[in-house]
Amino acid sequence: MERREAVREAYELYSARLVAQAYALTGDYAEAQDVVHEAFARVLAHPEKLAAVAEVEAWLRTVVLNLFRSRYRRRMVFDRLVRLGRVDRTPDEVPGISADRVILVAALQRLPRGTREALVLHHLADLPVTEVAALLHVSVSAVKTRLVRGRAALAELLADPTTERNEVRHA
Numbered sequence: 001m002e003r004r005e006a007v008r009e010a011y012e013l014y015s016a017r018l019v020a021q022a023y024a025l026t027g028d029y030a031e032a033q034d035v036v037h038e039a040f041a042r043v044l045a046h047p048e049k050l051a052a053v054a055e056v057e058a059w060l061r062t063v064v065l066n067l068f069r070s071r072y073r074r075r076m077v078f079d080r081l082v083r084l085g086r087v088d089r090t091p092d093e094v095p096g097i098s099a100d101r102v103i104l105v106a107a108l109q110r111l112p113r114g115t116r117e118a119l120v121l122h123h124l125a126d127l128p129v130t131e132v133a134a135l136l137h138v139s140v141s142a143v144k145t146r147l148v149r150g151r152a153a154l155a156e157l158l159a160d161p162t163t164e165r166n167e168v169r170h171a
Helices: 002-026 029-045 047-051 056-084 099-109 113-124 129-136 140-159
Strands: none
Touching: 002 029, 002 047, 002 056, 029 047, 029 056, 099 113, 099 140, 113 129, 113 140, 129 140
């Protein structure tokens, strides 16, 4: 557990700077965050590597840079295949963010966390109720209750987007 704590401390100390550096590389803030989070996820999988390093931030920066380079190479290969016509980049294959999806996500954000988690895991991740219950560490009946209340609250929110959050707290 001590090594995991070291990873957490390294995250608190260095993640913001690493994201800023990765942002300068990628030009995309979300991509920069993804690269840094992936680096820390890899370190968390093998925390002993962090313990063996003298300059933690420099080593993490190298991990982030290597991940960025790998993503960049994959993207370049994909773009080249698209240009050569070997791969079609059609709107059906590349999901976009539709107006409906934005409205749904905004409505979900207005629900209590437990209800939102149950709805997302069951309806969007397509997990059975028993698996959702196990993931959330609650009973199956609690998940079913959250789903019923959540669907009702979503119906209300999606019917009238001006509904305030406190009006759906019962969910």
